Amino acid sequence: MSINVNNNNVSKPLVDNQKLQQQQGQSTNQAQAQQASVAQTAARSDSVSLTQSAQQLSQLHKKGSEASTVNQEKVDRLKKAIQAGDYKVNPEKLAQNIAKFESELFGIK
Template identity: 65%
Template sequence: MAINNINNGLPKTPVDNGKVAQQNQTQQSQQQASAQSAQTAPAPRQDSVSLTQSAQQLNQVQKKGTEAPVNQEKVDRLKKAIQSGDYKVNPEVLATKIAKLESEIFGAK
C-alpha cells in the first residue's frame, strides 16, 4: 500500500540539531526554575472551620442529650399508653413546659 501526499509533495526539510538542542535546554531551564520556585514557595494554607456561639451551644446540648440516662420503663409505659389511646395531653401544662424550656435556652425576656 502506497502513502501519497506526504508533506503535500514538498521536499523533506532537514532537522536542525542546534534548534532541537536549544529547545531541550529551554525545557530543562524551565523545569529547574519551576522546581526552585516550588521549593521557595510558602506552604499552602490549611483549611479551617469556625463555629458560631449558637452552633457550639447546640453541639453541647446534643452531647448532653446522648449522655443523659433513659428511663426505659417509663418510655415503654408511655409507648403502650399512646398505642392504646389512653395517653392524654394537657395543652396548658405542655405550653407552660415549652415556654419554660425556651426561656432556659434563649434567656428570659
C-alpha cells in the first residue's frame, strides 16, 4: 500500500532536452580546458644553464686533470730556495706570466 503525502498526482515535468545538452556541452568544454592546462604544464621541462664563470671553472678543472705529471725535482729545488731565502721573484716576469695565463684561460688574445 502506498500513501500519497502531498495528495497530488501531478508528475514532475520532464527536463528540457536543449538545456540538458547545453549543460553537458559546458561540462565537456570545461573538462577539455582542464586537460589542455594539464598538458601544457606537463610539457614544460626544467633546464639548467651554467654561468660563464662556472663554464670557465669547469674547463680549468679539465685542464688541471689532464696536466702532465709534476716535476718533483723542480718543486724540491724551489722549496729549498724559498726556505733558504735565496728565491727572488721578478715582478715583471710574474706579471707577464699571470697575464698570459689569464689570456689562455679566458680565451683573450
